[in-house]
Amino acid sequence: MLLEIKEVSKIYGNVWALKDVTLGVGPGEWLSIMGPSGSGKTTLLNIIGCLDKPSRGSVILDGADLSSLNSKQLTEVRRDKIGLVFQQFHLIPHLTAVENIMVAQYYHSMSDKRQALGALARVGLADRADHFPSQLSGGEQQRVCVARALINYPRLILADEPTGNLDEANEELILGLFRELHAEGHTLVVVTHDPDIGRLSDRQVSLEHGFIRCVQARSGEV
Amino acid sequence: MLRGSLANEGVLLVFLRMVRRSIVKGWHKKVLAVMTVTIGTALAVAMLNVSLDIGDKVDRELKDYGANILVIPNVEAIASEIEGVGLGARGIPSYLPDGEVPKLKTIFWSNNIVAFAPFLDVQASAPSGGQVPVIGTWFRKTLVVPTGETVTTGVRDIKSWWQVDGAWPDDESGDALAIVGQAVARQLSLKPGDSLNLAFPIEGSHNHTVKVSGIVSAGGEEDKQVFVPLPWLQEAVELQGQISRLEVSALTIPKNELARKAENDPESLTPEEFEVWYCSAYVDAIAYQIEEAIPGARARPIRQIAESEGIILGRVQLLMALLALAAVVSSALGISNLMGAAALERSKEVGLLKALGAYDSSVTWLFLAEAVLIGLIGGAMGFALGLGLAMFVSENVFRTTLEVKIVTAPAAFAIAVGVTVLGLLSVARVIARLEPARILVGR
Ligand SMILES: Nc1ncnc2c1ncn2[C@@H]1O[C@H](COP(=O)(O)OP(=O)(O)OP(=O)(O)O)[C@@H](O)[C@H]1O
Ligand SMILES: [Mg+2]
Numbered sequence: 001m002l003l004e005i006k007e008v009s010k011i012y013g014n015v016w017a018l019k020d021v022t023l024g025v026g027p028g029e030w031l032s033i034m035g036p037s038g039s040g041k042t043t044l045l046n047i048i049g050c051l052d053k054p055s056r057g058s059v060i061l062d063g064a065d066l067s068s069l070n071s072k073q074l075t076e077v078r079r080d081k082i083g084l085v086f087q088q089f090h091l092i093p094h095l096t097a098v099e100n101i102m103v104a105q106y107y108h109s110m111s112d113k114r115q116a117l118g119a120l121a122r123v124g125l126a127d128r129a130d131h132f133p134s135q136l137s138g139g140e141q142q143r144v145c146v147a148r149a150l151i152n153y154p155r156l157i158l159a160d161e162p163t164g165n166l167d168e169a170n171e172e173l174i175l176g177l178f179r180e181l182h183a184e185g186h187t188l189v190v191v192t193h194d195p196d197i198g199r200l201s202d203r204q205v206s207l208e209h210g211f212i213r214c215v216q217a218r219s220g221e222v
Numbered sequence: 223m224l225r226g227s228l229a230n231e232g233v234l235l236v237f238l239r240m241v242r243r244s245i246v247k248g249w250h251k252k253v254l255a256v257m258t259v260t261i262g263t264a265l266a267v268a269m270l271n272v273s274l275d276i277g278d279k280v281d282r283e284l285k286d287y288g289a290n291i292l293v294i295p296n297v298e299a300i301a302s303e304i305e306g307v308g309l310g311a312r313g314i315p316s317y318l319p320d321g322e323v324p325k326l327k328t329i330f331w332s333n334n335i336v337a338f339a340p341f342l343d344v345q346a347s348a349p350s351g352g353q354v355p356v357i358g359t360w361f362r363k364t365l366v367v368p369t370g371e372t373v374t375t376g377v378r379d380i381k382s383w384w385q386v387d388g389a390w391p392d393d394e395s396g397d398a399l400a401i402v403g404q405a406v407a408r409q410l411s412l413k414p415g416d417s418l419n420l421a422f423p424i425e426g427s428h429n430h431t432v433k434v435s436g437i438v439s440a441g442g443e444e445d446k447q448v449f450v451p452l453p454w455l456q457e458a459v460e461l462q463g464q465i466s467r468l469e470v471s472a473l474t475i476p477k478n479e480l481a482r483k484a485e486n487d488p489e490s491l492t493p494e495e496f497e498v499w500y501c502s503a504y505v506d507a508i509a510y511q512i513e514e515a516i517p518g519a520r521a522r523p524i525r526q527i528a529e530s531e532g533i534i535l536g537r538v539q540l541l542m543a544l545l546a547l548a549a550v551v552s553s554a555l556g557i558s559n560l561m562g563a564a565a566l567e568r569s570k571e572v573g574l575l576k577a578l579g580a581y582d583s584s585v586t587w588l589f590l591a592e593a594v595l596i597g598l599i600g601g602a603m604g605f606a607l608g609l610g611l612a613m614f615v616s617e618n619v620f621r622t623t624l625e626v627k628i629v630t631a632p633a634a635f636a637i638a639v640g641v642t643v644l645g646l647l648s649v650a651r652v653i654a655r656l657e658p659a660r661i662l663v664g665r
Contacts, residue, residue, distance in 0.1 A: 046659040051577060078579050079580075091569070103240075107578050108579055148578075
């Protein structure tokens with residue numbers, strides 16, 4: 001297992017955002033996390049992405065127990081092992097597409113413009129490298145985000161509703177990218193409302209009120 | 223290698239862009255921040271400068287009194303001997319023997335006597351027909367005192383603020399050299415190297431010629447006087463071994479209850495109190511000891527007013543220091559708030575960088591350039607403004623012209639940097655508290 005989640009709970013005051021979630025993700029697997037709004041999807045993804053700590057339970061990523069790490073060590077795990085794609089893109093508005101990618105390179109190890117340009121080419125944006133986010137469409141911005149998530153060769157790519165703000169055409173483009181990444185052997189955990197995306201993945205997990213309601217493999221059996 | 227350096231150039235550009243952005247964005251807040259630093263620095267610089275300057279000036283003023291003890295012949299004693307004549311009161315001069323002068327260094331507090339000079343005052347007629355005071359003194363003389371010690375002292379030490387254009391005469395040379403007050407020099411159009419004819423009102427006396435060795439600017443009565451070597455004048459006016467007065471500069475301690483009691487009525491002291499008083503470096507105790515050492519002399523403290531001025535000054539300085547401190551503290555608080563708010567305003571960017579794996583410290587450094595810029599501009603402007611303020615305060619409150627103290631420049635720099643570092647600390651705190659998870663989902 002690349003990722004093992006064991007009896008993880010997250011409690012905010014008297015809200016149980018997650019309750020005893022146990023889940024494993026193998027290398028190269030594409031897992032979809034589905035569920036209604038407020039069911040704890042983002043909370044779970046944040047915990048996996050070392051952006052948050054569980055109230056209870058343990059998360060083991062690539063052999064390291066995250067619950068024993070301090071916030072600086074969590075930052076390092078996030079930097080070295082995780083690629084993040086957000087629903088709202090989150091690009092730095094005053095940097096060009098390629099510079100946005102170089103920032104991620106810089107905080108990981110060292111910026112390499114050629115490599116950053118390669119990542120942009122990979123998502124089909126080679127000719128938009130010097131454009132600022134405001135000059136890019138939503139779909140293009142999200143592709144820059146995917147390129148940024150990939151740039152440091154993460155062990156795990158996490159995406160929180162990556163197509164939530166996109167029209168169908170752009171959604172198709174992003175999903176095409178995810179399929180490619182999956183085919184190349186990347187491990188993906190994608191939060192989505194969209195049953196079509198769910199069907200593309202190896203496995204779907206449905207959350208409800210912080211519980212795992214059902215797990216569904218691609219073949220269809222529960 | 224080449225690739226690496228190219229890559230770094232690229233990242234440098236990225237950083238410059240991020241930093242430039244941070245500086246340009248929300249410029250009105252930055253102007254506010256600069257103003258906060260400016261005002262804090264300005265107040266501190268102004269207070270520091272005025273405080274130091276006034277301190278110096280009062281010090282100099284204290285020295286302006288030359289000495290703090292004046293020793294004169296005890297005219298009253300003489301006057302009472304010749305009942306009814308009122309010798310001293312009529313201004314008929316009386317003298318002290320100059321041979322007694324070294325005895326100053328035999329008193330209990332002799333080590334506190336840092337300088338002294340004898341004076342012989344004579345009126346002479348100048349070539350223009352006017353009267354000019356001619357004063358014989360020691361410029362800087364080395365003498366052996368009764369204890370066997372060698373002491374070098376004179377008017378140069380007691381009037382250390384005198385500015386002499388030209389040269390000081392040598393006491394030992396015996397030449398007829400003079401230091402001429404600048405007012406006299408202007409009146410008689412004298413410059414160093416000129417000769418000056420002096421006629422003394424002595425029977426059978428002839429004219430004397432002295433060579434002007436220097437022109438003194440003292441800023442007081444001395445500018446209207448002529449100073450010559452004491453032995454030369456004594457000979458010229460046939461007053462060998464005589465002086466009119468002796469000025470002594472002694473280190474003293476401020477008066478306290480006991481000193482005031484002794485001043486009002488020395489008889490009222492108990493023997494124990496007297497003992498303590500005598501063995502304390504009060505100016506009166508030292509004067510008392512001088513009178514003991516030099517018979518027929520009267521020693522008077524001549525600096526009381528200045529001394530109390532000194533105490534008030536100390537309080538004013540303390541007050542100004544507190545004001546400066548308050549200014550710096552409030553400016554530090556202000557800058558902390560402003561910069562913290564600036565970091566908070568950019569919480570989305572901060573959160574993203576943290577999510578991408580940047581350490582809190584790395585993100586904080588992005589604000590460094592901004593902080594340094596604010597500090598430098600605020601410090602420089604505060605320094606300039608502070609000097610202006612100090613000049614204004616000097617001119618209008620203390621009625622003197624400010625002398626700029628150079629130490630205030632590094633002080634301004636230190637304050638500006640210190641205040642900005644505090645601002646940066648507050649930025650660091652804000653950054654550490656920002657949780658990327660919440661920011662990125664918009665909570
Ligand atoms: N910081 C927080 N403080 C308090 N409650 C929180 C916090 N974060 C999440 N919650 C609560 O936890 C529950 C799960 O939230 P979460 O964001 O994980 O839901 P979600 O499944 O991602 O929903 P959506 O589909 O709307 O994004 C919600 O009820 C939410 O209100
Ligand atoms: Mg969510």
